Amino acid sequence: MKNASIITGFAGLALAAGTASAATINIQGRLSNVETPTTGLGLEWGDNSGLANSATIPSPVTDNDGTVTLTVATNGQLWNTGNSAGTYQAGEEWNIRQGNGTILPVSTTAAAAFTNGSYLSISLASAGAFDWTSLSANLWRNGSQSPNNFQFAYSTDASWTTADLIGTLQTQASGTSGTGNVVTVSAGALDLPSGVTSAEARLYYWDTTGTTNLGGNFHLYDVSANYTAVPEPSSTALLGLGGLALIFRRRK
16 A cells, blocks of 8 residues: 555656646737827737728737737728827727628627627637636727627637627727726636637627617727646656556566
8 A cells, every 4th residue: 555655646746747837918008099108018909000091900919928829810990090089009909890891790789790700819829738717808999889798709619609608798888088988808717718729719799789880999909818837747757657656566
């Protein structure tokens, strides 16, 4: 029994070797029209400051912390950020139209949002396994004819239906920019995958006000993901475990 206990102990060490590391990665922006432009913020939403019209689909934005890569993508069009009331600073946000008449009609229900593809894609990828522990996005709704419902979804089989909605539905009243108009959409570890090397969540949006305004827009300025890297068993501990197993076998 003594030898068996020693081996069991080393097995635990082998599996626990390497400390699981919790970390946060985000695409950083700022609330536009409110804060004074400041250099050195590391704003990451790309340079849309010279946008001349509302027919541009932005390229995906990524960040990498050396362990995982966070990517945010959309099939929606950007609004003309040059029309912002305040000074626009490159990289501070994506100002997303809810429709454009061809790619995206206006979605008035959650089911329509899934059918029409009214969502932003948020994905994590890594060379090693990780547990996705939380996800959040900060945005504000600009005016009375823009999406007023926002909720994350995660699909285990890539079917993407309303049954995949996760977290809490966030409904926002219309308003101009300001901290009082910000909504944070979030999801936790119980709804997100674990032990994966890549995964995608989606932020769906729809408008229940009855508007048909394709240009109704919302401002997305921060996406943040928390994850824990899953440690691999220490090779040294595994070698030690193998040696003990051999000794135990000989003694028997």
